[in-house]
Amino acid sequence: MIRAIAIFFATAVVVSPMRASDLEAKIDQIFRAVPGRAPGAAIAVLHDNRLVLAKAYGMSNIETMAANSPGAIFRLASVTKPFTAIAVLQLVESGKLNMDDPLSKYISNYPAAGSVRISHLLHHTAGIPDFAPIDEVKKKPLEFEPGSRLSYSNNGYQLLGRIIERVSGQSWSDYLHDHIFQPLGMIHSGFDRTEILPGRATGYLFNDGAYSAAPRGDARDAYSAGGLYSTVDDMVLWVQALASGKVLRRETIEQSWTPGLLTDGRQTVYGSGWILTSYRGLREIGHGGDITGFNTYVALYPEEKVAIVVLSNAGMRPPGPLPTAADITHKITDIYLGDRLQNIETQPRITVAAPILDAYAGRYKVDAPEIVLRNMGSEIVITRQGDRLIAAANGAKLPLDAHSETTFQAQGSPAQLTFVRDADGKCRKLIVTLMGLREFQALRAD
Secondary structure, eight states, X not given: OHHHHHHHHOSSOOSOOOOHHHHHHHHHHHHTTSOSSSBOEEEEEEETTEEEEEEEESEEETTTTEEOOXXXXXXXXXXXXXXXXXXXXHHHHTTSOOTTOBGGGTOOSSTTTTTOBHHHHHHTOSOOOOSSOHHHHTTSOOSSOTTSOOBOOHHHHHHHHHHHHHHHSSOHHHHHIIIIIHXXXXXXXXXXXXXXXXXXXXXXXXXXXXEEEOOOOOOGGGHHHHOEEEOHHHHHHHHHHHHHTSSSOHHHHHHHTSOOBOTTSOBXXXXXXXXXXXXXXXXXXXXEEEETTEEEEEEEEGGGTEEEEEEESXXXXXXXXXXXXXXXXXXXXXXXXXGGSOSOOOOOOOOOOHHHHHHHOEEEEEEOOHHHHHHHOSEEEEEEETTEEEEEETTEEEEEEESSSSEEEETTSSEEXXXXXXXXXXXXXXXXXXXXXXXXXXXXXX
């Protein structure tokens, strides 16, 4: 990790840059299939901490025919989380916070506040329930022992916002303004608390074959988990500041790019405000966001010293003709870093002995929030067909590809299933992991 960070901050160019005009022509092709009167996106590509290209596509407002621009204001949604994490880590650097501090030191009226640490909240391993308003969550117990599992929680990051306020003596938004936005010249970034914002792009949803304006309103309920707005121009300043050490010391950024560690020794895919993954063989440090009418993505490729920002004013659900911000980001990655990418990004399937597969077969009851059960189903039935397992849930049957004797990937799904065996070899539960960010238990019911 130290070597990788050093590469990111070094001055030598690692990959040969594509000419901006060639890059622009190829990115134009991504948007060519999108109808003319449609929302779009603003994008930026940086290389060696210098801007290669900033451009926008589609309409900022279809009704007025206003075009998007790199200066148009978009809601960041969950790309807010890296900013909140940076604020927390600034307070850690200044000695006002400690990663091992308990939540109870700052917020006492919360269940099991003494067992939840700042690091748990940053890493989404605190067990804070999600899918409910933060004040309702206070009435619920933790979903699991802090540190034992990973479950992405917007409410966990809302608690971090309140901790920032307690420690700094400022509102979360004022703290970000004074310590991040204003020092970096990000004059078009802030907490989205009003509908009236000059330069704001209108958000759109795709329904019945056409885009229509999303319901208007502020994003204050998303608060420190997803309430920020910004522009591509401002986000370029922020990415450059990350690389130059202006907002955090370089060793602190390294810490934020380190995976969380669970009590059973497993590493998670989440650092402190960043999702840590890979794309076609490249290490990717990034984050996405999704809020009504908007979706966003930021990706850093440290070894290649490349960063890509995509802000879109089209909602992800239901899907429309415009690719998601994450898809656009990775299409740009394909273009700009194509000669460094692996042709395919698959893990070879291994063969697991039939007796082990038979031990996993059975019916499992899913323990998850209601919103998850509605989409995934409340029960998973595992059967063996030949040398592989099949998972049936919510009316769908998916073959499982074995990555180890205990871990299987569902084909065509972000779900990974890990079977947990007792000392006697019996399997009484499995763990369902969605995109590496949410874990749910399923207990054997037969």
